[in-house]
Amino acid sequence: MALEVKIPSVGESVQEAVLSEWFKQDGDVVEKDEPLFVIETDKVTLEVTAEVAGTLSILVAAGETVAVGTVVARIEAGAAERKTAPADKAVPAAAQKEAQKAPAKAQAAPPEDASAPAAEGPQPKPPAPAPRATPPTPTARLESVSLPPSVRRMAAEQGLDLTAIQGSGPAGRLTQGDVLRALEQPGEGARRDVAPKAEKAAMPDEVRKPMSPIRKRIAARLLEAKQNTAMLTTFNDIDMHEAMAMRGRFKEAFKEKHDVSLGFMSFFVKACVEALKEFPQVNGFIEGADIVYHNHQHIGVAIGSPRGLVVPVIRNAEGMSFAQIERAIIDYVRKIKENRLEISDLEGGTFTISNGGVYGSLLSTPILNTPQSGILGMHRIEKRPVVIDDQIVIRPMMYVALSYDHRIVDGREAVTFLKRIKEMVENPERLLLEV
Numbered sequence: 001m002a003l004e005v006k007i008p009s010v011g012e013s014v015q016e017a018v019l020s021e022w023f024k025q026d027g028d029v030v031e032k033d034e035p036l037f038v039i040e041t042d043k044v045t046l047e048v049t050a051e052v053a054g055t056l057s058i059l060v061a062a063g064e065t066v067a068v069g070t071v072v073a074r075i076e077a078g079a080a081e082r083k084t085a086p087a088d089k090a091v092p093a094a095a096q097k098e099a100q101k102a103p104a105k106a107q108a109a110p111p112e113d114a115s116a117p118a119a120e121g122p123q124p125k126p127p128a129p130a131p132r133a134t135p136p137t138p139t140a141r142l143e144s145v146s147l148p149p150s151v152r153r154m155a156a157e158q159g160l161d162l163t164a165i166q167g168s169g170p171a172g173r174l175t176q177g178d179v180l181r182a183l184e185q186p187g188e189g190a191r192r193d194v195a196p197k198a199e200k201a202a203m204p205d206e207v208r209k210p211m212s213p214i215r216k217r218i219a220a221r222l223l224e225a226k227q228n229t230a231m232l233t234t235f236n237d238i239d240m241h242e243a244m245a246m247r248g249r250f251k252e253a254f255k256e257k258h259d260v261s262l263g264f265m266s267f268f269v270k271a272c273v274e275a276l277k278e279f280p281q282v283n284g285f286i287e288g289a290d291i292v293y294h295n296h297q298h299i300g301v302a303i304g305s306p307r308g309l310v311v312p313v314i315r316n317a318e319g320m321s322f323a324q325i326e327r328a329i330i331d332y333v334r335k336i337k338e339n340r341l342e343i344s345d346l347e348g349g350t351f352t353i354s355n356g357g358v359y360g361s362l363l364s365t366p367i368l369n370t371p372q373s374g375i376l377g378m379h380r381i382e383k384r385p386v387v388i389d390d391q392i393v394i395r396p397m398m399y400v401a402l403s404y405d406h407r408i409v410d411g412r413e414a415v416t417f418l419k420r421i422k423e424m425v426e427n428p429e430r431l432l433l434e435v
Contacts, residue, residue: 001076001077001078002057002074002075002076002077003051003052003054003074003075003077004071004073004074005036005048005050005051005071005072005073005074005075006069006070006071006072007019007039007048007066007067007068007069007070007072008039008046008048008068009068009069010039010041010043010044010046010068010342010343011041011043011342011343011344014041014042014043014068014343015067015068016041016065016066016067016068017039017040017041017046017065017066017068017213018039018040018041018063018064018065018066018212018213019037019038019039019060019061019062019063019064019065019066019072020037020038020039020040020045020062020063020212021037021038021062022036022037022058022061022062023035023036023037023038024036024037024056024058025056025058026056026057026058027055027056027057028055028056029053029054029055029056030050030053030054030055030056030075031050031053032050032051032052032053033049033050034049034050035047035048035049035050036048036049036050036056036073037062037072037073038339040212040213040214040307041213041214041343042213042214042216042217043214043217043343043346044214044310044341044342044343044345044346045214045305045307045336045339045341046339046340046341046342047338047339047340050075051075052075052077053075053077054075054076054077054078055075055076056073056074056075057073057074057075057076058072058073059071059072059073059074060072060073155179158179160179160182162179165178165179165182166178177306212307212308214307214308214310215307215308218308218309221369221370222367224370225367225368225369225370226367228370229368229370229405229406229407230405230406230407231367231368231403231404231405231406232403232404232406232411232414233365233366233401233402233403233404234401234402234404234411234414234415234418235363235399235400235401235402235418236399236400236402236418236419236422237397237398237399237400237422238397238398238399238400238421238422238425238426239386239395239396239397239426240264240381240395240396240397240398240425240426241395241396241426242426242427242428243264243267243425243426243428244381244396246428246429247262247264250262254322254323257323258323258326258327260323260326260327260330261326262322262326263326263329264378265301265325265326265329265353265355266322266323266325266326266329267322267425267428267431268353268376268378268421268425269299269301269314269317269325269353270317270322270325270424270431271420271421271424271425271431272297272299272351272353272376272421273297273299273317273318274420274424274431275417275420275421275424276297276350276351277297277318278417278420279409279413279416279417279420280293280294281293281373281408281409281410281413282351282373282374282404282409282413282414282417283297283350283351283373283374284350284373284408285350285370285371285372285373285405285408286371286373286405286407286408287371291408294350296315296316296318296350297316297317297318297350297351298313298314298315298316298317298348298349298350298351299313299314299317299349299350299351299352299353300312300313300314300349300351300352300353300369300372301313301314301329301332301352301353301355302352302353302354302355302369303332303333303336304359305336305337310336310341310346311346311349311352311369312332312335312336312341312345312346313345313346313347313348313349314328314329315348332345349369349372350372351372351374351375351376352366352369352372352374352375352376353375353376353378354366354375354376354377354378355377355378355379356377356378356379356380357378357379357380357381357398360380361379361380362379362380362382362399363379363399363401364377364379364401365377365401365403366401366403367403368403368404368405373404373405373408373409374402374403374404374405374409374414374417375402375403375404376400376401376402376418376421377400377401377402377403378398378400379398379399379400379401380398381396381397381398382396382397382398383395383396383397384397400418400421400422402414402417402418
């Protein structure tokens with residue numbers, strides 16, 4: 001019985017998706033709940049798993065755009081069991097007859113050593129020597145690993161032993177980044193088994209690839225924000241000394257009690273929640289001729305992924321503790337890595353925080369995540385000389401930026417909003433007392 005594998009529905013607004021990558025090949029045996037392929041829509045990337053075990057028959061190749069509900073493969077349930085049937089049942093009848101005649105032929109065979117005296121009676125033929133095991137070829141090793149064609153081609157050209165590389169993708173799968181790192185550091189697990197080619201093919205002058213649905217969506221929203229809002233950015237800097245000291249004092253106890261690490265993002269989420277309560281304009285948006293204000297703080301946290309930037313939403317952050325905020329962020333990061341993020345995870349945000357500091361950014365002007373009216377940009381922490389009480393001291397400082405829609409937020413409110421965040425992060429006990 002064959003089970004149809006279809007493109008799942010991921011939301012009412014999504015009618016089609018790109019089948020971006022197959023993890024299996026046509027004819028492979030798959031297990032239940034084993035990942036089969038990844039689809040990309042204009043909002044999310046989703047991994048589709050097998051509902052039953054069996055043999056996979058692929059109907060739609062990777063890279064095709066297909067409508068929701070399209071059958072892209074079939075799984076022949078039970079085919080895997082038939083492949084592993086006992087050997088005596090699988091041997092044809094003719095082969096069994098030949099096996100029965102084998103002893104008679106063995107009797108007529110001369111002894112292997114002609115100088116040795118022949119023993120009386122028929123002698124059994126000595127067993128044939130076991131075939132010498134040959135080491136697997138690089139091609140066999142490449143075929144034993146499931147990975148995208150682009151990665152397979154790159155590894156074959158460079159003669160890499162993929163089985164010696166530790167994969168960083170879901171379920172330990174190799175990614176193109178893993179192969180690139182192995183090329184840069186061949187001693188880190190990747191063995192060069194194939195001699196380099198005498199001549200390397202010339203690199204093309206340019207490479208043209210279609211934009212992914214997520215990249216198209218990101219481009220459209222960024223352009224929409226630039227064209228349809230009166231966006232302006234204000235800046236400030238924050239002394240992170242007290243926040244870092246508090247984190248250092250309590251991180252071990254925090255980790256032991258809550259089973260999650262204490263990061264700086266929870267400090268900024270809590271600070272933004274309090275500032276948004278004080279300045280509701282930054283938490284609202286314009287809809288037609290109206291201004292819509294929110295009595296809740298749904299904070300979007302921008303997270304980078306290999307396929308593009310996504311902004312999952314921490315709902316009702318105003319009622320969450322530091323531990324709950326950190327756990328929510330970690331859960332979203334895990335869902336993104338495992339391609340399990342849902343459209344509902346991305347909807348309903350009222351304000352966004354983007355941390356470019358994790359990539360080393362010193363300063364930036366973040367673009368609004370429309371229809372929201374404000375976005376906070378965090379940056380890297382670095383030690384700088386600052387004046388405190390007429391003394392020059394070295395402190396860990398972070399530049400922060402607030403981009404806002406000037407149609408709804410005046411400059412006074414924006415500057416005071418950012419200053420309020422600075423005050424709370426520099427005095428983190430205020431976050432606990434909510435003062």
